[in-house]
Amino acid sequence: MSTVTRRKPSGVGAILKDEFMHPLDISVGELANRMGVSDEVVTNIMNEGDAGSDDLIKLAEALGTSSAFWLNSKNNTDAWKAGNSN
Numbered sequence: 001m002s003t004v005t006r007r008k009p010s011g012v013g014a015i016l017k018d019e020f021m022h023p024l025d026i027s028v029g030e031l032a033n034r035m036g037v038s039d040e041v042v043t044n045i046m047n048e049g050d051a052g053s054d055d056l057i058k059l060a061e062a063l064g065t066s067s068a069f070w071l072n073s074k075n076n077t078d079a080w081k082a083g084n085s086n
Contacts, residue, residue: 028043053071
């Protein structure tokens with residue numbers, strides 16, 4: 001019988017930086033402008049802060065992705081943290 005090891009899923013901030021901001025050369029200010037939020041909101045998301053659903057929906061709209069992508073990424077990370085908080 002094998003044991004399944006579940007690694008921590010990539011967080012919203014890591015995905016945002018590695019898959020969107022860096023490859024597309026989008027600055028914090030530019031993304032904040034697209035989202036209609038302050039630079040601090042984007043920085044908080046990038047640093048794995050407690051991003052709210054509203055901000056993740058704005059992020060999806062600004063990047064042309066689905067809101068489900070970002071919301072599911074956050075939910076997966078939150079669930080992993082809850083299950084591995086020992």
